[in-house]
Amino acid sequence: MTENKDKRNNTLIFIIPLLAIISIIVLIFAFIPAHEKMSEIERTDIEAPIPPQMYSSSHQLIGTGNRLGTYFPMGNVLAEVFNKDLNENGSVFKAIETNGSMDNIALLEANQITLGMSETRIAEEAYAGRDSNGTKLRAVWPLWYDVVHIVKTPEKYESQKVFPGIRKSFMGQKGSSTLRTTQEILKALNQRRTNEEVHSSEVISKLSAGKLGYAVIQAGLPNKTVTEALMFHDCALYSFSDEELNKIIPAVSSSQRYTIQAKTYGDKQEAVNTIAIPNLLVATEDTPNEYINIILETLINNTKRLKNRYSQLKTLPTNPEEAEEILNKLKMPTHSGTIAYLSELKSEVSEEAKNESE
DSSP, rough: OHHHHHHHHHHHHHHHHHHHHHHHHHHHHHHHHHHHHHHHHHHHOOOOOOOOOSOOSSEEEHHHHHHHHHHHHHHHHHHHHHHHHHHHSOOOOEEESSSSSSHHHHHHHHTOEEEEEHHHHHHHHHTTTHHHTTTEEEEEEEEEEEEEEEEEEETTTTTSSSTTSSSOOOOOOOTTTHHHHHHHHHHHOOOOOOOOOOOGGHHHHHTTSSSOOOOEEEEEHHHHHHHHHHHHHHEEEOOHHHHHHHHHHHHTOOOOEEOOTTTTTTTTTTOOEEEEEHHHHHHHHEEEEEOOOOOOHHHHHHHHHHHHHHHGGGTTTHHHHHHHHHHHHHOOOOOOHHHHHHHHHHHHHHHHHHHHHH
């Protein structure tokens, strides 16, 4: 009798914790769908790899791009310069990784970032595509030109001399302006190709191993990823013919012919004919003029140092007259903070001229 009782007690001792564990697992699985539904409601449907601090941040966030291009590294450089100039103990501006222009425009319109980098044409189209009374997008300052690099796998894997060849191609990340540019190029050349979706960290390894025939990287010069591909993995750059460029340029709005000079990416690299697309720093009208003033003053004051240190910024307009001329040609309004800043500069120049004449 006592023996049976002990067995029952031992069984209960084993079963009770097991039931408790099962209950916890059931509760977890019951919670997950509800949590996902709540996330879908709270989050804006944007393709960018948005970090957690996006939804609860005291920083002024700058939307950049992925790690293959120029937006992300240069966005971090600008954030660092802005913060240093403010002499704050903690950082105020913070660059975040996104998929580029299209995501940044969406994030700006959702009031989730303060500034965003964008191709000029993407920002203009976003403004034109909305009711002019309903969009708050505003141009802040023209940036550098992005150059389209068509990076080719080593010749032993891809014998075709015409882009996009016979192998799979990485045409840009989903939702990126690079993908759009590539699709427009292919359409102009009467070519078809499905994009091979690859994480940015795997592009070089897949190219060098022949798993990708081509990868399109849209970035300022020189680009770190392209440098690595050409100098250490025996890849090459595809150069468009004059005939191809005559078809491509009308098809890719705001693009212009561009030559990547020989030896930009090592001694073996010959001159490459491709296209370049202008970029723009964008905000919304809700961004305070004080922020815009700080950003532009810091940018202008540090431009010479930035250009000497980062060759990607060599096409960044620094002359206020040049920048104003570019802004005036845009098919979207300029931020009131930028207008005020340029007006103040003109007044200072006028006052200096007046004093000198006296």
